[in-house]
Amino acid sequence: GAGVSQSPRYKVAKRGQDVALRCDPISGHVSLFWYQQALGQGPEFLTYFQNEAQLDKSGLPSDRFFAERPEGSVSTLKIQRTQQEDSAVYLCASSLPGANVLTFGAGSRLTVL
Amino acid sequence: AQKVTQAQTEISVVEKEDVTLDCVYETRDTTYYLFWYKQPPSGELVFLIRRNSFDEQNEISGRYSWNFQKSTSSFNFTITASQVVDSAVYFCAAGSSGSARQLTFGSGTQLTVLP
Numbered sequence: 001g002a003g004v005s006q007s008p009r010y011k012v013a014k015r016g017q018d019v020a021l022r023c024d025p026i027s028g029h030v031s032l033f034w035y036q037q038a039l040g041q042g043p044e045f046l047t048y049f050q051n052e053a054q055l056d057k058s059g060l061p062s063d064r065f066f067a068e069r070p071e072g073s074v075s076t077l078k079i080q081r082t083q084q085e086d087s088a089v090y091l092c093a094s095s096l097p098g099a100n101v102l103t104f105g106a107g108s109r110l111t112v113l
Numbered sequence: 114a115q116k117v118t119q120a121q122t123e124i125s126v127v128e129k130e131d132v133t134l135d136c137v138y139e140t141r142d143t144t145y146y147l148f149w150y151k152q153p154p155s156g157e158l159v160f161l162i163r164r165n166s167f168d169e170q171n172e173i174s175g176r177y178s179w180n181f182q183k184s185t186s187s188f189n190f191t192i193t194a195s196q197v198v199d200s201a202v203y204f205c206a207a208g209s210s211g212s213a214r215q216l217t218f219g220s221g222t223q224l225t226v227l228p
Contacts, residue, residue, distance in 0.1 A: 041220055042117075042204050042206075045216070045217070059215070093158075100163075100208045101148075102158075105157065
């Protein structure tokens with residue numbers, strides 16, 4: 001596609017529910033990133049894929065967070081047993097191989113009640 | 114690892130004024146990249162500029178200009194003759210030139226341009 005597409009744009013979950021956030025990167029972008037942006041803060045790195053390989057997951061805050069990109073294209077960020085502190089905007093970004101200019105999607109805003 | 118500090122949380126100016134957004138970075142890398150992104154109310158981060166650590170030449174693009182000074186570890190962003198459409202949150206970020214591709218962002222500066 002022309003840009004990075006994320007869905008859903010808005011998600012409200014009750015505490016304890018599992019959620020799945022989808023990212024469709026720009027065609028041909030082998031690198032894919034997930035960031036978490038809390039209200040009033042800058043984005044913080046969660047995890048990075050090169051094709052289907054998850055090369056860095058050092059930013060995932062707990063083992064409740066899991067990301068996958070099984071075919072090297074679409075990626076899903078899953079949060080299990082959501083907590084209120086998980087409320088944030090989750091941004092996906094992609095880039096060409098070897099480049100570090102990231103193209104971001106509009107994000108998925110998660111609110112945990 | 115990098116650290117990026119944007120000390121200005123909010124700035125408000127009147128249209129046509131010039132405004133400078135400050136960015137100070139810390140890094141142990143000898144080669145690194147610096148970025149500015151704009152985040153309008155729609156939420157999508159829009160890339161504005163990337164600067165390599167070995168290139169201290171200042172850059173101008175229309176009403177935008179960037180001043181990179183390694184001696185003070187600063188990468189400041191100036192908007193000349195600001196417009197209402199410039200209202201957004203602006204983020205400075207730093208990235209490594211190595212295999213790690215993630216960016217470290219500052220906390221952002223909310224710019225409001227009043228008509």
